[in-house]
């Protein structure tokens with residue numbers, strides 16, 4: 001893999017396949033709010049036993065436990081789904097009034113979206129079909145497979161949010177599929193499918209430069225479709241599309257949120273895997289536990305084997321300037337990380353370390369293999385601590 | 393099952409320090425081969441001794457300073473070869489040993505090793521040698537016993553002592569292909585340029601410093617030349633003599649002692665070029681490249697303040713599914 005690293009995000013048409021139900025799913029839910037639930041309780045799909053907590057499957061509660069979800073310690077409910085139980089029913093589909101009304105807000109709220117402030121504001125909305133990291137083709141594949149419905153969904157979306165125009169960022173190679181939307185009040189603009197152009201901060205910034213937008217808001221294509229769906233049915237979407245990359249190549253799969261990684265990796269040769277990264281090779285999170293559930297932000301799962309792993313080293317900076325040259329936000333990375341190494345965090349702040357978007361390009365290019373992003377994160381968190389202390 | 397965890401990114405370009413040094417050495421190869429062809433065993437002796445002393449001093453000094461950062465990565469080899477390129481073929485053993493050792497010791501290790509040196513290490517060693525034993529480095533004196541098949545009169549000495557009119561006996565072509573006396577490698581102008589272009593293509597060095605170094609030399613010498621063409625040589629003569637070619641691509645582009653910001657690089661390059669010509673024209677020295685770069689090294693921390701302001705790329709998200 002190392003030899004052929006490419007920053008191009010043009011991936012082939014890889015059909016999204018449904019994965020069978022796992023043995024267990026893990027549903028993050030604060031235990032304080034669901035004291036009335038107990039181990040052994042039978043639950044039904046779409047039941048709202050506790051306000052704000054909708055069950056994604058029919059099954060039985062097995063355990064209440066704590067685990068790390070997206071790197072944060074969280075209460076989770078372990079549920080054993082019943083196979084073939086609670087088959088898909090067809091939810092009632094509601095009409096959307098021309099102006100957002102209370103029913104719409106209620107349906108959105110029931111699905112976990114509290115969007116009043118956005119509906120009332122007049123900031124521009126940018127829907128992005130560009131993936132945020134490499135080895136992930138979720139957004140482009142969803143675009144491919146849903147291109148027929150997009151027109152209708154954009155109409156709906158404009159009604160929900162009471163907007164004249166929605167902005168839509170698509171990767172260059174898929175522009176032909178959607179350019180017709182332009183005549184329907186959607187501003188479609190091309191983005192070169194090269195890392196890091198899909199990172200929200202960078203995408204939005206280039207959108208502002210191209211279209212002079214007003215305090216734009218970023219929305220992933222997948223989430224855009226979920227919101228449209230929720231507005232009509234009043235039900236959240238429990239499915240999540242994931243790109244799995246392992247020794248067999250890339251695959252797009254569709255799983256229920258809360259599915260543990262081990263279930264996704266069932267078909268892979270995990271015995272020789274040494275690292276499981278969720279969220280992409282440049283910005284992702286290395287998991288230490290294969291029970292970790294899939295969440296909204298798990299766009300990709302990338303399995304690394306012994307030969308792919310880079311070992312952390314603490315070499316001295318040779319001041320070559322490659323990190324600065326590749327930094328999309330123009331930071332003096334070599335100085336910042338040296339200061340951070342020697343605990344001079346205030347100097348890091350003066351150099352603008354907070355602007356770092358953690359794209360990982362500096363570490364990627366550093367010839368001595370310094371853990372630059374780690375040092376930057378250290379500086380950021382220390383600065384936060386310092387500021388917290390000052391406020392107190 | 394045990395999994396490895398680490399902070400992102402989980403990929404690396406694979407381009408390591410070792411490969412950088414290898415690329416630098418490859419960049420010097422054309423000049424090195426030219427020197428071997430020209431001076432034969434004399435050049436081989438100088439180069440081999442330089443490299444050996446460089447490696448040895450690095451190993452010993454790192455032991456003494458308990459500086460065990462990083463494995464052997466070829467930087468000493470590169471430093472040794474680069475140093476040898478500046479020496480005349482007749483340099484005595486003790487001079488080489490002394491010079492290379494000082495380059496590594498005072499030039500680099502004393503400041504904390506690779507990346508921390510405020511001055512280009514090779515130049516520190518060379519400057520000390522030039523100030524202490526000028527006669528051993530005087531290319532006119534050291535080449536009297538050679539018959540190289542061309543005029544063994546250093547073009548820069550000729551310029552200094554007899555003015556620009558006298559230099560018309562040197563043809564630019566002869567100078568360019570290395571038919572002049574000087575350091576064993578630094579005279580091979582065209583070969584150094586080939587090596588430099590290799591470095592530029594491989595993106596080992598950036599184009600700003602070499603280009604503006606050359607522009608500085610051309611601009612400054614053109615001014616002098618316009619004032620008095622009989623006394624001051626034309627820009628092309630300056631570019632094709634002395635250490636300018638090697639300085640442009642190899643000496644001034646030392647990572648640690650040159651600025652990393654792009655505007656800084658431009659000013660740095662220009663400064664090196666202008667100072668070189670000023671030294672050549674106004675000082676007692678024939679070739680000012682070494683001192684010019686050392687002086688500009690002093691300004692590096694200041695020039696690094698010229699980086700642009702960081703961009704603010706804050707944005708707001710909504711919906712779930714974003715970090």
Ligand code: SF4
Nearest residue numbers: 327356357359360362
């Ligand atoms: S991760 Fe590195 S390259 Fe990326 S924004 Fe931060 S400092 Fe710049």
Ligand code: SF4
Nearest residue numbers: 317318320321323366
């Ligand atoms: S890329 Fe690495 S070695 Fe080069 S300046 Fe940046 S931190 Fe230093």
